[in-house]
Amino acid sequence: DIVMTQTPSSQAVSAGEKVTMSCKSSQSLLYSENKKNYLAWYQQKPGQSPKLLISWASTRESGVPDRFIGSGSGTDFTLTISSVQAEDLAVYYCEQYYDTPYTFGAGTKLELK
């Protein structure tokens, strides 16, 4: 199985701050034939289901604010929130869909400083 490692596990932030979180995979998620990275990011707020934010490592879903930026390739990926808003306080998960079983990271929890 591909192991997904997210750091940090939690992060205290203030509104307006720039935030970055990391996701590393135990093997490359870059498919050579189409040059795509099979990596997604999800946001889960308390009491809610996960919400897809980004697929293909950097493609935002429709309606996702442009302050959410996904980047990286191969085994190292980053989710950046350019200016954190109060409504962004949540747990963020990365997930690989390069191969089954699809696997998730343990999450990064954003908390208020």
Added chain:
Amino acid sequence: EVQLVESGGGLVQPGASLKLSCVASGFTFSDYWMSWVRQTPGKTMEWIGDIKYDGSYTNYAPSLKNRFTISRDNAKSTLYLQMSNVRSEDTATYYCTANPGVFAYWGQGTLVTVSS
């Protein structure tokens, strides 16, 4: 609007069986592969498996393959998860999702608690 509504969860004894359902609406159910994903009380997310749009193929996480079965009824726009010989470690919220891999749509989840 896409809606996925899970049901069938509850308190179940170790070793018992349980069948979860997920009713879909707002999209053409029979066009989509579907998946089940679960989240433990400690918030660990685990993909359980998926099923092809016509029900002809299923794929499971190896650790669950022998105890869990996914099926669907396209006429009823309903996805199922049959769980057998449940264990305490199966305690989780079970989510129905569409489009395996890139899980674009999620239900609200149904909680399964395995305890004597």
